[in-house]
Amino acid sequence: MTHILVINGSTRAASTNGLFIKAIVKLTGDRAHFTLYPSVADLPPFNPDLDMEPAAAEVANFRAMLASSDRVLICTPEYAMGVPGTLKNALDWTVSSADFRLKPVMLVTASLSGEKAHASLLETLKVIEAVVAPETSVLVQFARTKVNAEGLITDPETRNAIGNALDSFLGDPCASSNL
Template identity: 40%
Template sequence: MKILAISGSARHASTNTALLRALQAIAPEDITLDVFNGVGDLPVFSPDLEGSNLPDSVGAFLAMVSQSDGLLISSPEYVRSIPGGLKNAIDWLVSGDQVVGKPIALVHASHRGDDMLSILRTVLSTISSNFNRDLFFRLPVMKETPDAILETVKAPANRHLAEQFLRDFAFFCRNHGDSGPNSVTL
């Protein structure tokens, strides 16, 4: 099972990226979790850049999405909405077929951000018929260092829940939404 975890933050020391990397570190052996933290490297979406004009960074991103069995997305909230970099990455996906039907679930690194999550859920359910609104992993680690986040995820109770979330998402990916795994909130 190959999962692509997309960080919605362009920040170098992103809490969201650190949480995704921590999940990568504890992922069960049968799950390969790759982290994409390059939303800030993608040019602004323009239909004029599609086709033969497609920038290399966008082509690489689209290939990663296409080659994955499912997507996990973790994002900060900017002004009660989706950060521009993540929205731009999603815009690059909508005119192709890489994300249509792709299983998608959310990870969240904060105790707040519900406005952004609501908007992101609407956007993701629009672009993929297999966005799972119920499968959700929230671990409030905002403002923690990457090392502290990894240690928090590795704590026995958190690790158990994180591994279960990843197994539930892998199950969902294999069955393309035929089942409804439970939400996990810490």
Template identity: 35%
Template sequence: MIEIIAISGSLRAASTNSALLAALAANTPEDCHVEVYDGVGRLPIFNPDNEGERTPPEAARLIETITRADGVIVSCPEYAHGVPGGMKNALDWLVSRDAAVGKPAMLVHASPRSLYARAALAEVMRTMSFVLYEEPALEIALLGKGPEEMEAILAKDSNRQAMREAVRGFARFIGANMASSF
């Protein structure tokens, strides 16, 4: 079983990115399990003085979650042409750890307009030594949709199939990376 952690860069209750990840978790192939990490908003602001024995519990949970996962999926909005502070803060907690080193990661998108954040997030994650899955990204346009509309869009057979195929491709990528690390 391939274990994947999904992280939303949005803290909004009605987040399109979080809705996309929840739907993705519900539409994975049988040989994969996607767990949605929900602690980004509870992470304290990163401070290098609080690492090691002083690592706050929620940061330690994030680090352990990423460490044990076979891969990471991120869906992130764009704020002012950049990555939201909460998402960047979560990544900062991983910088001096081995959790990200060689870890396969895939970016998925709930808006076609987040081009600057996509590029910035990919650059940060590559710098941290995540191995990005570069296949065409899964993008399901949910921007500006209400909860019922999002649910209907995500329930469409074509979108459910797209989600399964994206995770299936990512799982193959994870498998190839696991095999090459031995």
């Protein structure tokens, strides 16, 4: 069974991205097993001086969760025309440890606009050598209007886009990846 670690770039309790995660889990059914990383806000601020062994407990836990997953799903909003600081901070902790190296990633940027965060995250994922196929990266604009509280994607176009990305992600994401 494929094991997918889920990272939500939003730390809000009532997160729209959380609802998209719920929707993706439902759409996947028994095709994979998901584990949600509790919160990117649990990680300390990245500091290269502290990036040494033994790592801080939460950093070690994050790295271990990444290491034990086959794939990673990232769902995130955009803040102030960029990647939420807490999510970027989490990714910064993985640079030296190379936890994302060759790891297939599905990226969903669910935001009001989201274009800049989406593009920026794709650059970051590339530099940390994650495998992101074009088919497994989806930008959902006006996201709040496209999913309901039950985790049902109410916009047919978005449901199709996420469904197709998921099918590709659960298949062979290396087929048309950035590698």
